[in-house]
Every structure is written in C-alpha cells, then in structure tokens.
Amino acid sequence: MNTSGRHFLQIPGPTNVPDRVLRAMDFPTIDHRGPRFAEIGQQALEGMKRIVKTEKGEVIIYPASGTGAWEAALVNTMSPGDKVLMYETGHFAMLWRKMAERIGLQPIVLEGDWRHGADPNAIEQALRADAGKDIKAVCVVQNETSTGCASRIDEVRKAIDAADHPALLMVDTISSLASIDMRMDEWGVDVVVGGSQKGLMLPPGISFNAVSPKALEVNKAAGLPRSYWDWEDMRGPNAKGFFPYTPATNMLYGLVEAIAMLEEEGLENVFARHDRLAEATRRTVRAWGLELLCQEPRHYSSSLTAVVMPEGHDADAFRDAVLRNFNMSLGAGLSKLAGRVFRIGHLGDFNELSLTGTLSGVEMGLAIAGVPHNKGGTQAALDYLAETSPYREPIKTAAE
C-alpha cells in the first residue's frame, strides 16, 4: 500500500480540510456560556446566512451529521402522517425518503433514473394533482452526491409557483453548500439542509438548517415529537450567540474560519472555480472515452463527477487499485450503482494542480486495473485549464 506523501481525498466529501481551518479548530475549548463564545456564535450564525444568501431566514446549527439536519427539517415542520413529495434523484434522496417513512410521514416519490436532476414538470404535475393541498413539502436534493446530477432549484421554485401550491420547499444542499450557488431568499427555499464536511471545508460534525419565515410559521403547528432538533429551543439563545445545549465549540471555530476563507476568495469566485474544475474533469472523462453518469448537461454537478465503468469491469476493484498504488480515495457507487460507477470529488479546498494530480491518478489507475480507455484524458484537462485560467495576464504594476 502506497502511503507516501499527502493523501488525495477525492471522495465527494468529506473533503480536504485546509490548514487554516484545522488550526482554527486546534484551540482549547472555551466556556460556551461566556462572552467570547457569544461573539463566535454570532459570527457563525450570521456568516451562514450569507453563505445561503438569506436575509429573511434564520440559521440553525446542530452538533450532528448532515443526516441529523434532514431529520430536523422534517420533525420541525411536519405532523404524523403528513405527505411529502420527494424526488428520486439517487441514493441520498432515497435515504431521506426512508427517514421520512420511519418517523411517520407519507412520502410521495417521483421516480427518477439516477442520471438526471429533478424534473420540474413532474413536480408541477404532482402538485397540480394534489387538489386537497395535502402535500406539505417538496423535498429535493440540490446536488445528488451519488450521481453527480444537480437539480435546478430555481426551476423547482417556478414549478411550485406555477401549480400555486402552498407546500414548503426543502432542499438538501449537503454536497452543494458553498460549492454551487444557493439563493435561499431569491428562490423561495423554506428549509435548507446542509453539512460541514463538503464545500464548507470542515471535518464532519455539524450540520445546518436555514429556515424561512414561512417555515417558522409552519413549525408552530407541526406535530411530530422533537426535542434535540427543536428549532424553537435554538432560536432564543441563538439571538445572543448561544445554544440551548453544549455546541460543538471547536467546530464553530473552524466554521468561522471557513466562512472567512470563502469570503476572502469571494463566493461567486468559489462557484466559478468549482464550475471550471468540474468542466475540466468532464473533458477528461470524455477524452478517456468513458461515460458520464449524468446525462443532462444542465444538471452536471460542479462538486463531483460520477463515471460509468465499462461493462465487465468492477469500479471497486479499480478504486482499490488507485488507493493501493497512488494513495488516493475515490467515491464508490452506492446501492444500485455499486461496482458500476466511481465518483471523483472536486469540491472544497481544491485547485487546478490538485485536480490534475487527481485525474492523473485516475488515468494511471485505469491503466493498472486494465480498464479500457484512451490515453490523454488528463491532457485534455491541462489544455482546458491553461486556456481558461483567470490569471493568464501578468499583474501590471502601477508604474506600467
């Protein structure tokens, strides 16, 4: 097993945590009821509002994985037996549906083929068919981590509006947050579900709900039992930067630093960087003669790329060869895609050379694992990245 040098963590999350974030977390825990903590708490809560682009909404931070934030979104807004419309974009959408069932909801699932994002027309039709307005929420995964297909949330919003339906719009942004744009207020998203360990560049351990005024109104009558996840318990202490129970203090140190990094680069620049690295990846995959799992260019994910293995070749054996030979972790195919696809994460604290290193590792792994492909895929990325670099022109000094 090759363990030399720096590991390339190219699963689609957790991502490579930057040194600044790790070091920010590496400070002694402080009193979560004291004045210094209040400042950090407020910075974290306010900063996250800027990340999801809400001024009207509020952010809730849980000491929990993203899975907990899914549960929080549902138990704070729903009552037993409520119907929720869920779009089957892939494995994670189906896990969310399973959770909804387990806690007593009735998911109505719009089937998908795991190779596209959510179809707004299907959503619109389903809502129009719901004459009794029984559907309480539309649940969509913005970026389906299992497939590399990203749904267009702006279009989902339009579909709901076109159907003139009062359902809440709940969006899982776990692998899109801070990598792909989320305009919560503009798009009328009622609950954003997010996690720390992807575009936010933190280790896993905290997760988020961002909540619209409409969702807060619905919350008052929501009948599912809840305690740990209760928004209302959070809101009082949050107003002063505190939390109702012990928060994950050191993760919050890291969150404040991560937000600072994102804003130093500029959120729009961060998104553009992800778009460009994703496009370089797809050009490489095509140059190898391999197939992208995502079939709709408008749904290509900027966070990750899922690649279909040629018939007769096992994606996991290939991934194992890459890990063994080149000290790089790639993402596996999940549930029905197991063994049939591998996933390249290109999100978070990531740049051109990390990407070309990554693609090189894939290309060499294909060779070692005997997977048929055309050489030169990595070269396609080099060509594209050199051409499109935003820094091609020398920096002019004042004198010039």
Place this chain on the structure above:
Amino acid sequence: MNTSGRHFLQIPGPTNVPDRVLRAMDFPTIDHRGPRFAEIGQQALEGMKRIVKTEKGEVIIYPASGTGAWEAALVNTMSPGDKVLMYETGHFAMLWRKMAERIGLQPIVLEGDWRHGADPNAIEQALRADAGKDIKAVCVVQNETSTGCASRIDEVRKAIDAADHPALLMVDTISSLASIDMRMDEWGVDVVVGGSQKGLMLPPGISFNAVSPKALEVNKAAGLPRSYWDWEDMRGPNAKGFFPYTPATNMLYGLVEAIAMLEEEGLENVFARHDRLAEATRRTVRAWGLELLCQEPRHYSSSLTAVVMPEGHDADAFRDAVLRNFNMSLGAGLSKLAGRVFRIGHLGDFNELSLTGTLSGVEMGLAIAGVPHNKGGTQAALDYLAETSPYREPIKTAAE
C-alpha cells in the same frame, strides 16, 4: 478584562482539552469508508467499552451533544406513553425529564432537594408500588452537574433488584464518565449516556450510549419513532469500525488519543486523582467558612464542587469578578440555584497546581467581590495535597 496568560476553564465541562487530544484532532479528515478509518473506528468503540467497563454491552457513538445521547437512550427503548421513573437530583435530571415528556413518555419523578444524590430507598419503594410493572426504566444522573452530588449507582442497582423489578437502569454519566467509576456490567446498568467534553477531555461534539444485552432486547419492540438515533442502524457497520452516516472523524481521532491517555495513567489512578482534588477543594471551601451545596458526604462529587453563596451576595457578580480579574471561568448556578451557587469544575486533564491556581482565583475573587469569608482556604488545599501526594518518596534507582 484580564486576558493574559492561559485561561482557566473551570466550569464543570467542557474541560481543558489537553494538547495531545487537540493535536490528534488536527489532522486531515480521511475517507470514512476506507481501511484506515476502520481501525480508528474499532479502536474508539472498543476503547469506550473499557472506559465504561463492559464486556457484554456495546457502545454507540453519535455525532451529537450529550443531550442527543439522552434522546437516543429513550427513543431506542421506549414506546409512546411508557412510564419512566426519574430522580430529581437537579437541573439536568429535570431537563431529561422534560425531554421524556416532549417525546411522548410519562415520567414519574421522585422529588429531590438538589442537595443529595438519588435515594435508593425512594427508588425501591416506587418500584415496589408499581405492581403492574408499568415502569419501563429507572433514569438516574450519576453525577448531577448542577449540584455536585453524585448518586451511588451500585445502590440504585440493589434497590431495583430488591424490588425485583424488570425496569431498565439508565444512567447519565455525562459529567462522571472517566472521572468517577462506572462499572456497567458489575452494576447492571442497561444504558449509559455519556458525552465527550468532560472527563474524556475532548471538545464537545460526540456522545455515547453504552447498551446492555437486555437493552438491545428491549430495543426490538420499542415503538418510538427514530432514525438518526437508531441503535440497530449503527450496529451493523460498527462491527467493522464503520458508521451508517458520516461520523465526526476528527473527534474520533481525539477520542482514541484520550482513551490512550486515560489508560496510560490507569483508569483507577484517574479516579483517585479526581477524588483527591475534590477533597482538597472541599477542605478549602470549608476553610473559607462557605457552605457546600451537597449535604451528604457519601454523595460528594469528584468532578465538581458547588458552593453556596452567603445571603445577600450574587454568585454571578462574583463569577464575573473572577473572569474579569483572573481570566477564569466558573460554573453558574442553574435554574432555581441561579445566582445562589457557583460551581468549580475539577475534572478532566487537571492536576494539583491547576487546582491550587483555581482555588486561588476563587479566594481572590471572593475578596474583590466583597464576599465574607475566612482567608486561608487555599492553604488548606496545599496542606492536604502535600500530605497526600502519591509521589512523596524519591524514586530509588536500581543501584540504591
């Protein structure tokens, strides 16, 4: 505000995180589905079994605060409307009770005066009175963080046995874990609830259930809805060191290191150290002429000491003086004790000189805040600690 030098974090948790643990956490996050992770996961799960002294039971680790582990203990074992016997040792016992109500249980509360641990006789009587065996669990806080009173879990066990009652025994060890002995198997504890940020010397962010075979049996029929907290989902992947959703990887790095530190010192030595530092603290409080909140010596806590403020003096004004003048955080009185007590945490990564520094800060704070007291309390700690040091004799070399 004095911010020079090292902050003394002497609330009863989160505690001063040792450098070894912080540094262990300060490594890049790795693939939570990869082989290196599996080793860490197994080390963490197996290590925690040794900490709670169970061979028969299993440990579940949540990316969550201790509050989440409370919820997990209940939703995994109870059905809607179930009765649970809860002992009012103080603020945290009452929060647990409130949670039980919110998720649909019927707590039967044995009232307490917040100045003693749980009374085994009262428990025995309540169970004997439960002819229909409707009480499904006895819930006790081993160390009540709000009062500094520790309940005797061995005696609670005997009380349940004496009543010949089948109820599960659930014990909150959040502020006792790794500071005060927990013999899960020997004492027949069915569910241990624990957190990371106290005796385990970690930041907050992960919490624990340790679960007996009996609790696992009960779990099968438990009817409360659950998803994030579900034990059964955890057990499958846990067997190989994995988790069903993304775990708090970097916290697990820290946990493995913390367990190593505890075992290097020796768990029994860790407990003895806590006992001795707690006794030094109580001698100091008495020498000041102040009153201990805990009235039963057999229930004195080795994790923290709560001190009653003299009439007419506000504990929070005093704590503020200590923070402002001496850069030390003390614990506040909670709910009905607000303003009336302050709490000194002396648990976790802590030693004699950190304690005498702490007690000095309290004594100087009393002077500055104008709280009547006898000088010389800190001196009492010095006398006791010097006398009882386990290292008084010079180390003999082989030649001698």
Place this chain on the structure above:
Amino acid sequence: MNTSGRHFLQIPGPTNVPDRVLRAMDFPTIDHRGPRFAEIGQQALEGMKRIVKTEKGEVIIYPASGTGAWEAALVNTMSPGDKVLMYETGHFAMLWRKMAERIGLQPIVLEGDWRHGADPNAIEQALRADAGKDIKAVCVVQNETSTGCASRIDEVRKAIDAADHPALLMVDTISSLASIDMRMDEWGVDVVVGGSQKGLMLPPGISFNAVSPKALEVNKAAGLPRSYWDWEDMRGPNAKGFFPYTPATNMLYGLVEAIAMLEEEGLENVFARHDRLAEATRRTVRAWGLELLCQEPRHYSSSLTAVVMPEGHDADAFRDAVLRNFNMSLGAGLSKLAGRVFRIGHLGDFNELSLTGTLSGVEMGLAIAGVPHNKGGTQAALDYLAETSPYREPIKTAAE
C-alpha cells in the same frame, strides 16, 4: 512521577508557549524567496524594532540560539585582541566572557558577587581609567538569568557618558526582552542581544541583534572573521523582507504572532504585569522566611526570582521533589550557585493563577522536601494580587 494535567514550565525560559504562537508556527513552510514570505519577513523585522524601541537602529534575526546572537554581537564589531569591559553579574555574563576569550578578545572583567546588577560606578571608573580608549565595548547583561538581578541600563549609559568614553554599549536582553523595558534609542544601546524563548513566548531557535547606526559604522572596520553571523550580508536582503540564507520560516510565523499578542496587550501593560507578578513572588518568598538571592531592590528582576536554600538543604533535591510530585520544572542554581539556589521563572505568557499555582507548588515542595519555612507564603501572593488587580471595578456598560 506525576505527569497528569498541564506541565508548569517555570524555569526562567524557555517559557510556556501560548497556543496562538504554536498554532501560527504549525503551518506549512513557504518559499523563502516568494512574495508572501517578504511580507512576513518585513513584519518580523519591523515588529522587533518596536519591541526594543528603536527607530534609528536595525534588527538582525538569526536562525540560532541566543548564544549565537552573543557571538554575532562580538564578531561584527570587534577585531582580534580588542578589549571589552564585561560585568560579572552571574553565570551568563561569565559565559559571554568565556566566548569573548575563545574568539580572540581580551575581556576586562568587573567582578560582581552574583547578588546585584551591574554597578554603574565601577563601569564609569574602569572607563575613566582607560586613558587610551582601548576598551571597545561595554557588555552588560540586562537581566542575569542565573541570579534574578537586573542591571539598570539607563544608569550604565550615564556612566559611559560621564566617562566620555566611545565604547559601544552591548546589552544581553535574552531573559528581559519583552518582559522588562528596553529603550534602545533612548538609552543609547548599540547592540541588543536577544532570544526568542523567554518574554517573546516562542520556542527556542531564533535570536536577535538590534544594531545602532554607531555599531554599523564600527562594523565596517571590525576585523574578526565572520560569515554566518555577518550583519552586512543580512542587511541587503532584509530591506525587502528576505534573508541571505534559509531562515527559520516557521519560527518567523510565530514571531509575527507573538509581536501581535504583545502589542494587543500593550508593551507597557506587559511590563507592568511582569513587575506585579514578580513582586507577588518576592512577598511569598519573604513570607516563607526564605532569602532572595538578589540583595538590591532596585535590581530585582521582573522575569525570575532566585531563592537561596537554607543551609544543609539541596536545591536540586527540592526541585526534583517538585517535578516528581507536582509536574513543575523550576530552574537550577548554575555553576557556583549549583544546589544552593532555585529559580522561579514568572515571565512570558503568564498570569495570576499560573503564578499562584506555581507558588503553591513551591510551597508544597518545600514541605515534602523537608525544607524549613513558614507556611502562608502563597497566601501573601493572593493578598497582594487581589489588592492590586487592575480590573477590580466592574466594567460599566454604556447605559450606566
């Protein structure tokens, strides 16, 4: 051996490195010829000028121990056979003298009793007696780390002026830098010799010369061979923030952070804090009935206190008892003071409670080692520190 909790490093340097400095150092090394480095280099060099209070002088930073900075001061200003007037304040002054001899100089030593700082009158007389102006430099240790006696550099300056002598004034500030005031320009110091590991709160590894225009002039004709230590080689690249050979990059990260911390607190506040903690220490020593090594109150050091052991008691056996029982390192007596004194460091990143913890450890160690003393010394520090706290008054809010 007690290894629990945080070690108290109370030797008079290296000192307890604050987390902010350690974390600042814990970043990847960067290109020492690149633009980011230049900024750091300039911040370090400019910041150090503020620390020694020079606008006219320049600062040189060596990747070396303080001992190297001694050598640098001499080889950059002297020629073989030159005479230097050195004052025997203690062990370190005598090491500097030994170095001078080894590199070919002729030290003229003014004898001292190791219980006082330098006597300006003796210096004046020696200079007056030097009719031929053969003495090229007066070398004084500002704070003699072996004795806890601090020389008055302002008075030494006056003595040189009174003798109307052209000798350079060279001052070793290794254990006074950033703990005791150094007004390089105001006091006409020509070469300041400093190190990183004391008041600057860094690990050991870099050291300093601060150099006056007069010293730079003298440097041109100085005939001792030199290469690594050569000032002139440094000055060219330094002007742009660079160095002639690879600098200790990560130490420079820490230096920039340490300077930021000192300036956030305010240099004068830092000095006042050291003065106050030193006075508390002396009151404690007197209350124990022990003898201070330093016999002249005007020469008391604010960095450390050396304590004379009672006849018949071995200081090193005592120090060993303190280390063994209380996980604290104290400074040993050096050369002719070996076994007869111990030294308490109270400099750097240090506050009231760290000091009272330290003094408690000494007091308990005296008891365990059977050293005769009066109890209550630590109490004297508590009384003094509570009375003199600068933060006694509650912070008034705007509304009040």
Place this chain on the structure above:
Amino acid sequence: MNTSGRHFLQIPGPTNVPDRVLRAMDFPTIDHRGPRFAEIGQQALEGMKRIVKTEKGEVIIYPASGTGAWEAALVNTMSPGDKVLMYETGHFAMLWRKMAERIGLQPIVLEGDWRHGADPNAIEQALRADAGKDIKAVCVVQNETSTGCASRIDEVRKAIDAADHPALLMVDTISSLASIDMRMDEWGVDVVVGGSQKGLMLPPGISFNAVSPKALEVNKAAGLPRSYWDWEDMRGPNAKGFFPYTPATNMLYGLVEAIAMLEEEGLENVFARHDRLAEATRRTVRAWGLELLCQEPRHYSSSLTAVVMPEGHDADAFRDAVLRNFNMSLGAGLSKLAGRVFRIGHLGDFNELSLTGTLSGVEMGLAIAGVPHNKGGTQAALDYLAETSPYREPIKTAAE
C-alpha cells in the same frame, strides 16, 4: 493571483512539511535540562546516525541553518591559512568556497561547468599534485541544489584513496540527506553537513554535522577560533541527550517524528521513491523537448531537476506565471544561471500524484508563458509511473 487550494511548494527545499511533523512540533516547549528532554535528545542524535549510516561517527545538531553547518565543519577542523580542495559543482559549492575564504582558509577550486557532478579524476590528480599534503580537506557537495547534478561520493572516496592522501572528506548533503543514499562509514566520509528542510521534511532551523573519529582527532589541533559551533562543547552534554546551550526544542520534536516516518517507509524505499519520481520528471522534460541542465546521466539528481529555458525566454517570467496561475513555487536559476533555468523540487514528503500535479503545472505554465514545447510531457510521467508502480498487484489476503 491564484491562492485557492493547497500551495505546491516545489522549490528544491524547503519542502512540503508533512502534517505529522508539523503536529509533532506543535507542542509546548519543555525544560531542556529535564529528563523528558534527554530522551528526545538521544532519539534525535541516535536517529540521525542511522540516517547517515554511521556507527563509528557522532552527530552534532545545531540550532542554525545549513549555512551554519558549513561553517561548523570548517572551523572545527581547520587552522588559519589551511588549504581545502573544493569542487565547483555550482552555486552552493561556490558559496561554501566564499565562506572558507572569509574565515581565513585557502580554497583550491577545481572548476566545473555546473552541468556535471564532481569529477573524481580531477580530485585524484589535484591530490597527487599536493606532494606536501597541504590540502587538509576535500569538500564536495553531494547534490548541487543549483544544478540538479549529484556527485558520486563513493567515487570521490576512491579518488582520495588512490592518491593516498590524508585529507578529510567533507560532504554537503543539504539537499540529498534522506533523499539520496549517504553511507558515511562505508564511504569514509569525515564530515557530513546537513540541514532539516529538504529530505528530512522539517521546516528550516536546525542543521547537522556528522563527524568521523578521524575528524574528531583532527579537531583537537584545529586552530580556527570557534565557540557556538564547537563540537567538543556539544559532545559532553550530547552523551546524555542534552546540549550546551538552549537547543531548538520544538524542531527536535519534529526531527524525531520525521526519522520515525522515514524508518516506517524504510530508508531504501525512500531512496527508490525519489529515484522513480526523478526519472518520471526527466522523461517529462524530454517529452516537452526541453533540455536537462545536468548532462551526465550518472549524475542525475533524485532530489530536483533543473531545466534549461529555450533561448529568448526568461525562466523567472515563466516561474511567475506558474505561481500566479497555479499556486505553485518553482526554484529559480541562481547566479550565472539566473533567468536561464528553472528547478523542480521532487523531494521530501512527496508522491506520484503530487508529482503529476506539479508537472501539469509546469506544462500549463509553459503554455501560458508562451514557451515553445511539445505537449504530452506530463503524459510521459503517467505512463512511466503506472508501469513502474510497486503496488500494481492486488494485496492477497491470507485466504487466497
């Protein structure tokens, strides 16, 4: 300026410091006279002997840059006016020569063309011509960092033996230590000069002499003045793991960790890894149609590769384009090579994907800077690295 993601530090040192080393250094400084330090000191000194493969020799560790270790080697063995034979392999050999002159030695320089390692025949002839045995030392740079040419130290040894000359053999290993084999005892090297910031994977700040018994003998009569660098002062305290003045404690923590990492991988595997990555780099350079600076394959360096810029193109403008566009630092041409070559560092904590990322950055930089080259150079590295991976075969489990 592109500052996203992880910086690629591909100068030929300082190198990318691995997280394990940075974290090992990120611990509080301890008492350099205490028992814990002694263990660390001994581990560092003993470990370094294994790295340079000496059992008969001793290692000296300086808190200093590599430049200091050069000076140490000379002042400990030479007397004023002594002749030393120095081979002009490039810029650094010439800096060493300049230093020798400045401290009063008479270097005899064997001229080189900066495109080959040292020529053993020339050395042999020069020694044979020295009938009076006036040459006291032969000084060779094992890996000339400015040119990427590595001298064959085994052959230099044979040349000295063939001439039957008693001169000491001194070898600068600054950019070869722990990257290219050094068999001190086997090759009869008398003084090894090394630094921390290259193959040892540490930040800059400590440097080394490894010293043969013969060199120690010569040291006794060596007449150059010395103090900071004196071997004899070091040897006494070193025997117990201590140092005569304050060592760079935290760097030593890192050194112990770095040695552990090297020995976990296995020194011979480390060398093989460097050889293979260097060969991949050269294949890439040739595929681009660019010229290697080093003209003798037997002298190719495994630490770095220097590439000649095509006529009319400025290497520094190219390097600037790479830094600006791809956040990677490359090494500049030095002195007479300024602007004419760039240098790729591929040493230290480095692996295949870091290398392909690096080469990609060079290739894209060539395109952006308009430097004529053939595409596909990076592809050549991919082909070679995939073919030669030592981990091509799946790991067989016991069952198979």
